[in-house]
Amino acid sequence: MDKRPDESETRRAETAVEIIAVNKWFGEFHVLRDIDLKVARGERIVICGPSGSGKSTLLRCINHLEDWQSGRIVVDGIELNDDPKQIVAVRRDVGMVFQQFNLFPHLTVLENCTLAPIWVRRMPKRDAETLAMKYLERVKIPEQAQKYPARLSGGQQQRVAIARALCMNPNIMLFDEPTSALDPEMVKEVLDTMVELASDRITMLVVSHEMGFARQVADRMIFMADGQILEINEPKGFFDHPQHERTRLFLQQILR
């Protein structure tokens, strides 16, 4: 992994993410029920489950894009609470990739990547551009740097989104269904990028139904349904001998 020259180096905890008895409601609807999860540093976790099972919501709690009503979440040794300073500190350490890419359409690809390093990390513009080009090369689209996102294909946009997140040198990466909005022929290029990233031992939490990818990179599989974690296992056991009734049903349906 790259040398990370920022202050987060010093307070690196052995546990990357710790979720303790988290409960969340959307109005009357109990979306997250008593979630407990400990993610070790460098661990790669793939979360799957039927839609509406709360897996995206759980992921979005880790960088406080969603609020929760009870329980605790500690990220990189920083306790997430309502203090905006803590929240921003966590977000600086946690990169996120969205289903809809969410690139900034009024900025070029390069500006998308340098924005946060310049304005959050206070990096000089030149350094930020060098850094951004490094990551754009890594996701294999340095030649698109001066274009606006709307000119890129979905797969390219998602790779830019990954590069943009990496430019903050995050310790943890969250992927929220990164290939679900892509045309089939573009899924592979994004998954390849993620596989390459996984070889870096960066902590990854991925919500995805790409089971091939999961088998290849996951250290642990998590199956969620109805806002609960129903099963956690290493990939081999998870796919070959699912224990929970619902897991078995789900895998049968998506692996056909």
Next chain:
Amino acid sequence: MAAISDMPVQFLRQAPAASLPPPASRAGVFGWLRVNLCSSPLNIALTLICIVFIAWVVPPLLRFFLIDATWSGSDREACIASPANPNPGACWAFIRVWSSYFVYGFYPIGQRWRVDLFFLALAFGIGWLLWLRAPRRDIGAVYFFVVLPILSLVLLGGLPLIGLSYVPTNLWGGILVTIVVATIGMVFSLPLGILLALGRRSRIPVVRWLSIMFIEFVRGVPLITVLFMASVMLPLFVPEPLAPDKLVRALIGVAMFASAYMAEVVRGGLVAIPRGQYEAAQALGLTYWRMTALIILPQALRVTLPNIVNVFIALFKDTTLVFIIGIFDFLRTVEVARGDQKWASPVTSLTGYAFAAMFYFVCCYAMSRYAQRVEARLARRSAYKGR
């Protein structure tokens, strides 16, 4: 390309289809005429009606304002019917004689170079700011928003310390006042409107309520009422020596009024920004103000640019209402001039109003054209599809 195997196939392209130029019937002058003016019976009828209308309206206008018009003279004799001029047209001589009053109002004649200098400085600032490829537009912004206001205040108001005599604002008038009121109104209404729009969407209840109250109250009353309140009611609350100058009160009133409208326009743009943009900005660790300034506002203002210019144009024309509280804006000076007995003639008022209309039209049309160019430029730069 040949088939790879001999297996049966329903269709297999042997050579790629070449790309051809489009048919020629849509090109050239006649092509243009056919497509745009004569494409259907209805279209042909509309074209004919328009031609008849133009033939009916334009020649008399040309005759009145140009051919029969009086260009020079020193009093009404030049503009009333006489054997030499049986059918007098527009009395431009009247505009000529009164023109310096239209521009400066009662501003002391010996000091009018100060107004000219102000116009120059303002034009320079606007040019620097609006010319998108101008060098160092950041310095241009500092000049426009910091240097220019101070310079203008010193130039127009006077600073006896450096030899510029004091000119009270009740002597200001004409285009000078119109430009000052419109510029201040625009420059203040946009940032205030943005703040109010953000306030209205704020999660902090007090901020939200105050913004809503301000916007709804100011939008709910006519501009004349706001001006009256600024002019008549403000002195009731503030002791007379502390009460701001009459022109300043009008400026505050106009800026408040325009900012309430601007707030709603900007809010429309904010609503149009997808939630994912906020989330992506937050996930990168941007704070609220950075996210707003770097991600949300640039996109929201781009969407609302036509509406912002709309508010500006309305504001520019609304400045004419300051005459209600006794300020001599451009239209008011025309009003005064056309009452001049020395120039009393059947065509004096018409000429005066036509001149005023031309002035307002040129200014508003320029704003509109500039906005269109900026829009086209933004559209070229990033095709806005998907997220």
